[in-house]
Amino acid sequence: MLFIDSSDPDLTMDEGRAHYNGIPFSGQVSTLLPDHTEIESLTYVDGYLHGQADGWHPNDNKKYSGTYDRGRRVLEWEHWDENGRLVQHDTFDFAGSLRHRRRWDEAGTLTEDFDAAAIAKPVLDGAVERTSHALSVDDVDGRLLFDGRPFTGQTVEYFYEGGPVVALEWFADGYSHGPELAWHGDGARQYAGTTARNQPIGLWLHWHHNGTLAQQNVFSGGGRQILKQSWNDSGESVAGVETPEQPAAHLRSDDNPDRTTPHLHEGKPFTGVLEHRSGETLLSVQDVTDGYPDGLYLEYRDEHEFRKGVNSPSGPVGCWYEFYPDGRISREDCYDAESNLLLRRRWDEEGALAGPMEGLLMLNRHIGTPNRHAGKASE
Secondary structure (H helix, E strand, O other): OEEEEOOOOOEEEEOOEEEEOOEEOOEEEEEEOOOOOEEEEEEEEOOEEEEEEEEEOOOOOEEEEEEEEOOEEEEEEEEEOOOOOEEEEEEEOOOOOEEEEEEEOOOOEEEEEEEHHHHOOOOOOOOEEOOOOOEEEOOOOOOEEEOOEEOOEEEEEEOOOOOOEEEEEEEEOOEEEEEEEEEOOOOOEEEEEEEEOOEEEEEEEEEOOOOOEEEEEEEOOOOOEEEEEEEOOOOOEEEEEEOOOOOOOEEEEOOOOOOOOOOEEOOEEOOEEEEEEEOOEEEEEEEEEOOEEEEEEEEEEOOEEEEEEEEEOOEEEEEEEEEOOOOOEEEEEEEOOOOOEEEEEEEOOOOOEOOOOEOHHHOOOOOOOOOOOOOEEOO
16 A cells, blocks of 8 residues: 655645546545644545545544545544543445434533434325335226225335335325435435336436435436436446437537527427537536427536436426535425425535425425434433
């Protein structure tokens, strides 16, 4: 393993990756004080923080210790003050999202204790367990029944009795109608999408356990499949790209089309892929039908995917996502087939829920910013 000092002029950072002499760096980087006291040790693989990470206070007491996986904090992280007292303990999943945090003050009093994974799950009051004997499926039309009547509300599924929530689904008049959200047993995302009367609409995403994208499906507002893509947990395509109705024509535009005037090409409403650029920099890509946005929309910042979702001629449908530069989700907006906002969730850079959840589905139960202060001594 190569060992270098963080002050080495040949060590550079480019888009979050460490390079040494212009090549992605693999090895260990140490940060030293003028007296050569080591205060930080980081491990890199192919330019990414990957492996053990340790920090020390100038008095040589431990400051923090944890693990990175390709630039993301994972598993257990601990932080200590200069006197050696534990002041913070965090648990992250393999996707780099914060699952649980505990903090203590100088007296050892627990001041913060919250389950970040559970807080981010929009379980409504009155949600019915999917295993309830009161639920059944109508053999004729496939609708979900509660005590023999078409069910309207939310169902919840647990990993085991008393365990974490692993699935949520909304129903209206017996039909799956709204977001469908699922998680792995440790809280990492498994899949998410939106339905309208049992038909999938918009963007559906599935994730591997390590947080990488496993599958992407795009549906029109009427449930027609437009696109399907699949990847392995290393990000490599495993099933190619299936495009049942992929438009062949591409058109560059320096202006985004609005929804009141159709975009024309050679005097006719354009059908195809509309690219929006600034100079040669690609800013966004939108599928267009008969001059109007209709299909997958992709927006880029600094050559990274920043936002994506599905537009219909009347507006956004299904789930839309915004991303941090490392690919973690920063925002999720789920719309119905009429472009009404059903659910909005936002996450901070550590992967914890940022602010209250919003949308029509939250009106029946106010979910505000969680109270994270325990106010009692740790046991």
